[in-house]
Amino acid sequence: MFKLIKRSLLLCLLFSVLASVGFYHYLRQPLNIEAQGYTYHLKPGSSFATLAYDLQRQNVLTLPKLLIIYARLTGLAQQVQAGEYFISSGSSAWQLCQQLRRGEVLSYAVTFVEGWRFSELQTALAEQPKITRNFDLATNAWWQQVQGYSSIEGLLFPDTYHYVMGMSDSQLYKIAYQRMQQVLAAEWQQRQDNLPYESPYQALIMASVIEKETGVVSEREQIAGVFVRRLQKNMRLQTDPSVIYGLGESFDGNLTSKHLKDSANPYNTYRHHGLPPTPIAMVGREAIYAALHPAEGDSLYFVAKGDGSHYFSATLDQHNKAVKKYQRHKRSKNYRSAPPVQ
Numbered sequence: 001m002f003k004l005i006k007r008s009l010l011l012c013l014l015f016s017v018l019a020s021v022g023f024y025h026y027l028r029q030p031l032n033i034e035a036q037g038y039t040y041h042l043k044p045g046s047s048f049a050t051l052a053y054d055l056q057r058q059n060v061l062t063l064p065k066l067l068i069i070y071a072r073l074t075g076l077a078q079q080v081q082a083g084e085y086f087i088s089s090g091s092s093a094w095q096l097c098q099q100l101r102r103g104e105v106l107s108y109a110v111t112f113v114e115g116w117r118f119s120e121l122q123t124a125l126a127e128q129p130k131i132t133r134n135f136d137l138a139t140n141a142w143w144q145q146v147q148g149y150s151s152i153e154g155l156l157f158p159d160t161y162h163y164v165m166g167m168s169d170s171q172l173y174k175i176a177y178q179r180m181q182q183v184l185a186a187e188w189q190q191r192q193d194n195l196p197y198e199s200p201y202q203a204l205i206m207a208s209v210i211e212k213e214t215g216v217v218s219e220r221e222q223i224a225g226v227f228v229r230r231l232q233k234n235m236r237l238q239t240d241p242s243v244i245y246g247l248g249e250s251f252d253g254n255l256t257s258k259h260l261k262d263s264a265n266p267y268n269t270y271r272h273h274g275l276p277p278t279p280i281a282m283v284g285r286e287a288i289y290a291a292l293h294p295a296e297g298d299s300l301y302f303v304a305k306g307d308g309s310h311y312f313s314a315t316l317d318q319h320n321k322a323v324k325k326y327q328r329h330k331r332s333k334n335y336r337s338a339p340p341v342q
Helices: 002-028 048-057 064-074 093-102 118-126 141-145 169-189 200-213 217-232 240-250 285-292 316-326
Strands: 038-042 083-087 107-111 160-164 301-304 310-313
Touching: 002 064, 002 093, 038 048, 048 064, 064 093, 083 093, 118 169, 141 169, 160 169, 169 200, 169 285, 200 217, 200 240, 200 285, 217 285, 217 301, 217 310, 301 316, 310 316
Parallel strands: none
Antiparallel strands: 038 083, 107 160, 301 310
């Protein structure tokens, strides 16, 4: 009886060893992956078994039940997260399991560009096939909780953001909005004294005008100084980019005197005093800094010189002479200058 028990134990041990060796070789043998690799998308709510059988159907994996057993014994089956996984050529089942355990899903990048309108950002995201588009200003949950803003324009911080397949545009907008709130609050705390802004949002509006007017980065503070002094003197800003923004899709690239005389356009800073109603573009930290740290001086006018830079003047007479010198052509979409009058 003792010999029988001993023999049975030895057989069980031998079977276990053989099974372990076989299991080890199964996990370590290369999967059937072509040279360019293979991308698998594990959808939210899918189980590890779904993955294993999907890979079998794609002729990537054999004996999916063995992999499922391994995943259950090691706890991987309960840890795997949804997403896209790239499986390199030569990878083994064990290496795949380590990828799944670490949650190494594919990520992508999209850049929110300084100076873009929100509509331009939406167009750019529409070209990102991995992003789900579901943002609606009228119904979006997080935007409905935001108080004090009539428009999302300018409230998203321009930067490069990373996302995974299935992430929504709404999620990206929320991240960019929160980032802008952080940057704006930090810069507002360090602002100069005696600025003509009642709130950080007004500073953001000014920063958006500076962003659109600036062709040379080093001129930001100078341009901010011109606009701040004009506000302090109750002069109209008279800036083309705000007028163009107010024209919206109707703007054909040619800014005319009729456009500048249109009082119905709330963004027409040639007709309305003060700042535009909202920002007119996405704003970087540097433009916000400039709006809150305008350069000192006496210039009240500037005109584009044609090379991206501007000529600054303290008097209207000086400015009109500069306009004659640098702006000999009619206004176009590239025309940038401070007002020729007032």
